[in-house]
Amino acid sequence: MTTNPLHFPEGNPFLEDNLRPVANEITDVHLKATGTIPAYLDGRYLRNGPNPVAEVDPETYAWFAGDGMVHGVRLRDGQAHWYRNRYVRSTTVAHALGERTPRNRFRDGFRAIGANTNVIGHAGKTLALVEGGVASFEMTDELDTVGTCSFDGTLHGGYTAHPLRDPESGELHAISYSFGRGNTVQYSVIGRDGRARRNIDIEVNGSPMMHGFALTSNYVLVFDFPVTFDQAAAASLSMPRRLRKPAELVLNALIGRVHLPDPITIAIGNLAPGNKGFPYSWDNDYPARIGVLPREAPATAIRWFDIEPCYIFHQANAYEDGDTIVLDGVRHRRVFDQNRRDPIEGDPAMHRWVLNLLTGTVHESQIDDRLQEFPRVDERVVGRPHRYAYAPMLSEESEGPTGVILKHDLHTGNTIARDLGPGKEAAEFVFEPASADAAEDDGVLMGYVYDRADDRTDLTFLDAGTLETVGQVHLPQRVPHGFHGNWVPTGL
Numbered sequence: 001m002t003t004n005p006l007h008f009p010e011g012n013p014f015l016e017d018n019l020r021p022v023a024n025e026i027t028d029v030h031l032k033a034t035g036t037i038p039a040y041l042d043g044r045y046l047r048n049g050p051n052p053v054a055e056v057d058p059e060t061y062a063w064f065a066g067d068g069m070v071h072g073v074r075l076r077d078g079q080a081h082w083y084r085n086r087y088v089r090s091t092t093v094a095h096a097l098g099e100r101t102p103r104n105r106f107r108d109g110f111r112a113i114g115a116n117t118n119v120i121g122h123a124g125k126t127l128a129l130v131e132g133g134v135a136s137f138e139m140t141d142e143l144d145t146v147g148t149c150s151f152d153g154t155l156h157g158g159y160t161a162h163p164l165r166d167p168e169s170g171e172l173h174a175i176s177y178s179f180g181r182g183n184t185v186q187y188s189v190i191g192r193d194g195r196a197r198r199n200i201d202i203e204v205n206g207s208p209m210m211h212g213f214a215l216t217s218n219y220v221l222v223f224d225f226p227v228t229f230d231q232a233a234a235a236s237l238s239m240p241r242r243l244r245k246p247a248e249l250v251l252n253a254l255i256g257r258v259h260l261p262d263p264i265t266i267a268i269g270n271l272a273p274g275n276k277g278f279p280y281s282w283d284n285d286y287p288a289r290i291g292v293l294p295r296e297a298p299a300t301a302i303r304w305f306d307i308e309p310c311y312i313f314h315q316a317n318a319y320e321d322g323d324t325i326v327l328d329g330v331r332h333r334r335v336f337d338q339n340r341r342d343p344i345e346g347d348p349a350m351h352r353w354v355l356n357l358l359t360g361t362v363h364e365s366q367i368d369d370r371l372q373e374f375p376r377v378d379e380r381v382v383g384r385p386h387r388y389a390y391a392p393m394l395s396e397e398s399e400g401p402t403g404v405i406l407k408h409d410l411h412t413g414n415t416i417a418r419d420l421g422p423g424k425e426a427a428e429f430v431f432e433p434a435s436a437d438a439a440e441d442d443g444v445l446m447g448y449v450y451d452r453a454d455d456r457t458d459l460t461f462l463d464a465g466t467l468e469t470v471g472q473v474h475l476p477q478r479v480p481h482g483f484h485g486n487w488v489p490t491g492l
């Protein structure tokens with residue numbers, strides 16, 4: 001067990017309550033469980049999130065910039081075999097723990113910020129993912145860090161936190177952005193062999209933050225929204241006070257205009273200390289639009305559809321329907337405008353955008369007005385018509401987590417809300433079907449649920465049909481609220 005005596009002064013909500021980092025890395029092979037763990041689950045539930053390895057300044061700490069820590073539970077034969085939590089060993093983390101830095105290729109992206117956002121399995125590897133030009137990391141099955149990730153040297157300069165796997169081909173599609181890419185973002189396709197087979201630059205209007213994107217059977221949807229690289233914020237994060245103004249002027253002349261060579265981008269990126277502020281902000285002058293590009297077409301074939309200004313971190317899914325494309329996702333009126341530390345600022349609620357490929361128009365409507373985030377669908381319908389979407393509800397008062405999980409039925413328009421009970425705080429839930437050909441909601445939802453009264457966390461399984469609790473694995477320590485998780489079946 002690695003112990004790390006952390007102390008965080010008060011004053012930053014992202015270091016308090018169940019966002020308070022945990023200090024210890026634990027392996028527990030004697031887990032207690034109640035109820036039923038479905039026997040068809042053979043694999044690992046993994047989830048990544050920020051967990052600063054050292055003390056940070058509560059004045060400047062931004063949740064998005066914390067060092068990454070993955071919490072995982074191994075399941076097989078209806079039993080929970082282990083729980084492990086491990087820091088992703090970026091340079092900062094390895095140094096803080098007094099360890100040798102794992103494999104660390106310069107071109108794989110800059111390393112000041114941890115790979116803290118998502119964790120997936122692909123081509124036999126476990127990958128801790130992050131975005132914005134920051135290096136993603138490969139981990140072992142038991143969550144030890146192997147080193148930075150470049151998909152066998154086929155993709156450099158950082159990846160994305162939100163790739164989407166085509167359910168038929170098994171390929172990973174992604175849009176990657178970085179302040180060094182000029183006015184372009186990168187569309188890549190990683191094959192089942194774990195290597196990039198396609199990699200093109202798509203022109204946009206500047207240097208936007210593209211957290212998510214969407215996929216249909218034939219198209220990739222590019223979210224060109226008004227959150228852009230903030231040169232002043234970046235200069236203040238990375239430079240001594242006397243150099244900030246000149247650095248800002250230089251960045252103003254370059255960012256969103258000039259495609260910097262990877263080594264320059266990475267060298268600049270490495271100046272930014274982790275566990276501090278966030279260099280992207282709302283930009284009133286940047287138009288909001290969705291690009292539609294045939295998956296295998298050249299970048300110049302993209303068509304842009306203007307939408308009302310907003311931000312979508314997370315789409316639920318998209319699909320083609322005749323001459324339209326339907327996109328469901330959580331719409332934020334705005335983000336990173338008044339509050340740079342907090343991604344929840346504009347009443348996130350589930351919306352639908354219908355893009356008409358004949359007229360070039362977009363029709364937007366609200367599916368559900370409750371505050372919610374982290375929507376997920378059955379991974380088998382990614383890019384195909386979906387009936388259900390699941391999302392944890394957020395508190396109207398605090399905009400923080402609640403114990404309520406929402407299940408949207410997009411055929412009937414009904415939403416089921418399941419309250420897990422007082423003092424419970426639920427995060428993203430992922431769906432796994434009972435069998436390969438099971439119906440769309442025949443399976444389980446799983447995710448970490450924090451119990452405020454007992455200050456502990458359970459990996460919780462819900463029947464996706466009814467949202468009733470099926471079983472729980474009781475974890476040996478609290479899992480701080482984080483970002484994204486996935487079910488990684490054995491052999492993926």
Ligand SMILES: [Fe+2]
Pocket residue numbers: 117161162211313314483484
């Ligand atoms: Fe995300």
